[in-house]
Amino acid sequence: MHPSQSPFSPDHVPPPYLGESIVPPAQLGPRSVPVPVPITDTRARTAGIALLVAGALLLVGIVARSWFSARGGSIGLLGVEECRRGICQSLTWLDINRAPTELKLFASVGLLGALAAIGFLIHSATMLLKQQPKRVMFKALNGTLAIAAVGCFGFFFHLAFGEMAKRLSISWAGFFAMGGLLAASVIAASLVRPLMRVSK
Known part of the structure; x- marks a missing residue:
């Protein structure tokens, strides 16, 4: 200390005590805590993608009028398409008065059930891709798949082995339609249901 400088002067800086370490101010701030990275279950992602593929197959199957082909036309769940001299005309089953009642019933049940099933397939796939399998409406999905299967398979077998065969x-x-229904049912039972049980 300079002889002329008083220890009580405001410019006087006392020396550090013995054994005391001086910590730089930059190191006194709060330490950054690492944020845990959420673990993604690849099974849920795989199941979600598989449900979307099954839904796409089902959608193509119900939209296309190519379940059966006949001379000058084709038949599908939506109705009949007749082509004569390069001009094609599409008719729904409700427009064909001579169509059997049970055929119209199978087509209507299959179409409505398939549309509802596609909606629940999209919802279920979205929940699985978001890693939220417990929010899947499994009963509704399973029920609509069953209704669609009754209509689609009934429609197919009625024409494949009936009077018009x-x-x-x-x-x-x-x-495509029946394969999509079967695939969705298998995926729901073997992949989606176990994931819902684990997430509870």
């Missing part, structure tokens, strides 16, 4: 040839769209 000799005049029809089986085409591809029916297999």
Whole structure:
């Protein structure tokens, strides 16, 4: 200390005590805490994508009028498409008065059930991709798939083995729809349900 400087002067800085370490001000701030990264269950993502694929197959199957082909036209769940001299005309089953009542019933049940099932498939896939399997409406999904299966399979077998079978040839769209229904049912039972149990 300078002889002329008083220890009580405001400019006087006392020396550090023995054993005391001086910590730089930059190190006195709060330490950053690492944020935990959420663990993504790949099974839920796989199940969600699989449900979307099954829903796409079902949608293509019900929209396409290619369940059966006949001379000058094709038949599907939505109705009949007749082509003559390069001009095609589409008719729904409600427009065809001579169509059997049970065929109209199967087509209506299959179409409405399939549309409802597609909606629940999209909802279920969204919840699975968000890692929220417990929010899947499993009963509604399973119920609409069952209703759609009754209508679609009934429609297919009624035409494939009924009175009109000799005049029809089986085409591809029916297999898309029925394959999508079967795939969605298997995925729901084998992948979605176990994930819902684990997340509870």
